[in-house]
Amino acid sequence: xxxxxxPPSQPAYQQPLEAQxxxxxxxxxxxxxxxxAVQQALAQQTQMTQPFQQPRVVYVRRNLTVAELLLVxxxxxxxxxxxxxxxxxxxxxxxxxxxxxx
Numbered sequence: 001x002x003x004x005x006x007p008p009s010q011p012a013y014q015q016p017l018e019a020q021x022x023x024x025x026x027x028x029x030x031x032x033x034x035x036x037a038v039q040q041a042l043a044q045q046t047q048m049t050q051p052f053q054q055p056r057v058v059y060v061r062r063n064l065t066v067a068e069l070l071l072v073x074x075x076x077x078x079x080x081x082x083x084x085x086x087x088x089x090x091x092x093x094x095x096x097x098x099x100x101x102x
Contacts, residue, residue, distance in 0.1 A: 021029075064072075
């Protein structure tokens with residue numbers, strides 16, 4: 001038994017044309033291409049006419065973590081203490097300022 005060697009198959013674009021395309025086949029190919037173009041145009045028009053839907057935004061409520069609670073507590077204490085220190089400093093310095101008119 002002898003193995004027959006088959007020549008490697010060539011890609012479709014490299015295979016030689018065995019027969020010429022007949023005018024009937026050409027007309028069929030044109031008609032098919034025209035139908036596909038019309039279908040694609042209609043599909044694009046229907047996509048354009050559909051109203052744009054806004055993405056749905058979902059808000060999730062969650063409890064504060066311990067770290068966030070501590071941060072809020074520290075910030076509020078710092079703000080109150082800072083305001084008191086500024087007030088005390090200004091109340092000590094402002095009465096000492098004299099305005100002299102010449």
